[in-house]
Amino acid sequence: MTLLRCAVADELEPVLRRLERRGESDLERVEPAVREVLAAVRAEGDAAVLRYVEKFEQRRPTELVIRDYGGAAALASLAPALALALSESARRIERFHQHQAEGSASFAYEEDGIRLGTRVRPVDRVGVYAPGGKARYPSSVLMCAVIARVAGVKEIIVATPDAAPEVRAACHLAGVSAILDAGGAQAIAALAYGTASVPRVDKIVGPGNIYVAAAKRLVFGEVDIDSIAGPSEILVVADDGADAEVVAADLLSQAEHDEAAYPLLVTTSADLVVAVRAALARQLAALPRRRIAEASVMDNGWAMVVRDRHGLVAVANRLAVEHVALHVGAARELADQITHAGALFIGGMTPEAAGDYVAGPSHVLPTGGAARYGSPLGVYDFVARTSLIEYSAAALTRAGPAIETLARAEGLDAHARAVSVRTSKA
Numbered sequence: 001m002t003l004l005r006c007a008v009a010d011e012l013e014p015v016l017r018r019l020e021r022r023g024e025s026d027l028e029r030v031e032p033a034v035r036e037v038l039a040a041v042r043a044e045g046d047a048a049v050l051r052y053v054e055k056f057e058q059r060r061p062t063e064l065v066i067r068d069y070g071g072a073a074a075l076a077s078l079a080p081a082l083a084l085a086l087s088e089s090a091r092r093i094e095r096f097h098q099h100q101a102e103g104s105a106s107f108a109y110e111e112d113g114i115r116l117g118t119r120v121r122p123v124d125r126v127g128v129y130a131p132g133g134k135a136r137y138p139s140s141v142l143m144c145a146v147i148a149r150v151a152g153v154k155e156i157i158v159a160t161p162d163a164a165p166e167v168r169a170a171c172h173l174a175g176v177s178a179i180l181d182a183g184g185a186q187a188i189a190a191l192a193y194g195t196a197s198v199p200r201v202d203k204i205v206g207p208g209n210i211y212v213a214a215a216k217r218l219v220f221g222e223v224d225i226d227s228i229a230g231p232s233e234i235l236v237v238a239d240d241g242a243d244a245e246v247v248a249a250d251l252l253s254q255a256e257h258d259e260a261a262y263p264l265l266v267t268t269s270a271d272l273v274v275a276v277r278a279a280l281a282r283q284l285a286a287l288p289r290r291r292i293a294e295a296s297v298m299d300n301g302w303a304m305v306v307r308d309r310h311g312l313v314a315v316a317n318r319l320a321v322e323h324v325a326l327h328v329g330a331a332r333e334l335a336d337q338i339t340h341a342g343a344l345f346i347g348g349m350t351p352e353a354a355g356d357y358v359a360g361p362s363h364v365l366p367t368g369g370a371a372r373y374g375s376p377l378g379v380y381d382f383v384a385r386t387s388l389i390e391y392s393a394a395a396l397t398r399a400g401p402a403i404e405t406l407a408r409a410e411g412l413d414a415h416a417r418a419v420s421v422r423t424s425k426a
Helices: 009-023 027-044 046-057 071-077 080-102 138-151 165-174 184-193 210-219 244-255 270-285 290-300 309-319 331-337 352-357 393-409 413-423
Strands: 005-007 107-111 114-122 125-129 155-159 178-180 203-205 233-238 262-267 302-305 323-327 343-346 383-391
Touching (some): 005 009, 009 309, 027 210, 046 184, 071 080, 080 138, 080 165, 125 138, 125 184, 138 155, 138 165, 155 165, 155 184, 184 203, 233 244, 233 309, 244 262, 244 270, 244 290, 244 352, 262 270, 262 290, 270 290, 270 302, 309 331, 323 331, 323 352, 343 352, 383 393, 393 413
Parallel strands (some): 005 302, 125 203, 155 178, 233 323, 262 302, 323 343
Antiparallel strands (some): 107 114
C-alpha cells in the first residue's frame, strides 16, 4: 500500500488540473431530495421539521427551539481542562475580531456640497449550523457565534441536533440566544423560511454535509449565506529542512475530518516525500480515526515535487487551498508571496490545529479553490451597509447637467426630469 501518491515536476500539470477541480461538488445529486424537504418545511412549518428530524435523526425533540438550554450548567459540568480550553478559545476569538470590528465602522465626508457616506449596521438575526454527525464541533459554534456577537448581532440561533454538553457550553460562552434542535436540510429550511417556533434569520453560516450545503445554496436569496463549504483541505509547503513527522501530523490533522478531505504536500525534496510516507504509516497505526484518515490519504492525498521555492509558491497560488502550512526556511518571506490561501500557518511550530481552536481567526474558511476570491468568516460577514447620499440645492444645480445627459443617453427621460424639476426651482 502506497500512502500519498507522488508527482514530480514534469508530471505535475495533469495532477494540478485535477486538483483545481476539487471544488466541484455533487450537489445536483442530492438537490431533488433537499428541494422536497425545503418545500415541505416552507408549507408545513414545525410539523415538517419534526417529521424529517424523526425520519433522518431517529428521534423526536420535545421542543424545537430551546432558549433555556442550560449552557452555564453544561460548562460547569465539563472537565476543568476542557472548560478552560473552551473559555480561552472564546476569549481569543473575541479579541481578534474586536480588532476587525474597528475597521468596519461607518464613515461620512462632504465634498462640493454633497454629503456622502456608508452606514454599517449588524444584521438582526443569524443562524449558525453546527454539525452533529461524525464528530461534535463546539469549536465551530465559537468560530461563528462569537464573531456574530462581536459584530453586534442581536439574536443568534444555533442549529444542531441533540446538542452535547460541550456544544451547549460553547453556545453559552458565545452568547447564543437559542438552540434549534434539528440538523440537516430541515434545519436550514426552518432558519431560512421561519416556522411557528423558529424565527426567520437574515443569514446562515457554518459548515455541514452535502445536504446542508445543497440546502444553503437553494435558500440563498431568501437569506444570505457565508459560502458553500466543501471537504476540508490542507497544503503543506515544505523544503528539505522540514520535519517529516510534523508534516505527516499536519496532513493527518485534516485527513481525519472526512474521507473526502484533501491532504496535500508540495515540496522541493523527493527524499522528504519518502520520509513523510513512512511517518504517515506510523501515525495512522495509532490513530483512533484511522479508517477515515487512511481513506482520505489514499483517495485524495498527493505529494508534488517542484524544483525550487518559486515552484512552491506557484502551486500554492494555483490551488488556493483552505489551510496552507509553511514548513520552510524564511517562512514569512514565502508567506508574503502566497496570495491565495484561506489561512497561512507560518513556520514549523504553527500547527493548523492552533487555527482550528485557539489562535483567534475563524476556522470557517473558503474551500475547493474559493480562496482565490473568498475570505475567512469575519465581522464583515455579519453587517449590512447602507450608502448615504445628500445633495444641497447648489450641488445639484452644478451636477444636474451631467446627470441629465447620462439619463437621456440611456433613454430614461423620467430620470432626467427628476433632476430638472428640482433645479428649475432652485
